[in-house]
Amino acid sequence: MDFKNTLHEVFYQFVGDDQLRPNMHAPFEVEGVVYATNAYSVIYTEKKNCDFDYNQNSIPQIKNVLPSQTNTNQLIDLKLSEFEEYLTEIETSFKEESIECNECNGYGEVEWDYKHYSKEFECPACDGFGTVDKSKEVPTGGKIHQEVVIEIKGHAFLLNRIIPLIKTADLLKKDIYLVYSPSEPYQSLVFKIDFLTIVVMPFSNSTYFKVIKQIA
Known part of the structure; x- marks a missing residue:
């Protein structure tokens, strides 16, 4: 499979649309690594893997806020098909x-x-x-997912925030691995899908949302 033809679609799932943060509206390169972020998720890989257009140094300090540890290599079983029933509103x-x-x-x-x-x-x-x-x-x-929650290792994620991770695995036909799970609450988890690294921030106020899946 030619991943390069797919990565444009993958990366643009993670860009932001906040008008006050134009530097997040497109992928960007910093020191040989291409990133995309919407403030609660970040995807990145070496630029040699990317053949689409991207900006330069939009957020030069981005490496300083990303977790660099690895403490697990857990296969995470998440499939788009199991969440179809939660696609309710037309986007x-x-x-x-x-x-x-x-x-x-x-x-x-x-x-x-x-x-x-x-x-x-x-x-x-x-x-x-x-x-x-x-x-x-x-x-x-497209459609909008209901505001429901997936728990991974005790960390809560709104479904709409985790869907780009799941869709990336589906597009590349690769598995999702959790490579860093912090012990502290509300800290970012780090996932790997082949040569891509995806960092996702948990949701801090999930008390009033239905938990639809738990991964221990």
Whole structure:
């Protein structure tokens, strides 16, 4: 299997969309390693494995916040198929499009009449452009998972935060291994899928969510 053709899709599962954090909107390279992060998960591998475009040094200090220990090599049995029943809501996103201005019918100017006087002015509705931007919500083709929890070694993860890990294993047709499990609560776990390392932050307030799977 040609993994390089798949890694673009894999990495873009982990990018962020927070408008206040534009450096997380695309994968990036730091010192020969390509990363993608959305603030609660990080995926990375050596750049020689990646043939897609990425930025440079978006978060140069990223290595300083990632766990470097290994204390286990546990096979983690997670399959996408077992979570299909929790796909309940249709995922949507907002799309901007330009439409013809109704006030000037796309001309960019409006005519003012007073008795036998007339004069054309820049349309105040579209500022003379003839079009206005309109935002509409459109389906993405995906679905949103319910807010339920998976527990791994006593650490709780919201399902939607762990799905990219599971989907990565599914896309690469490889197993998931847990390689670092901290004893302290609310510390990141580290997983390996072949040559990829994926770090995921547990959910700190899972008391009110249903636990649907536990891995000891």
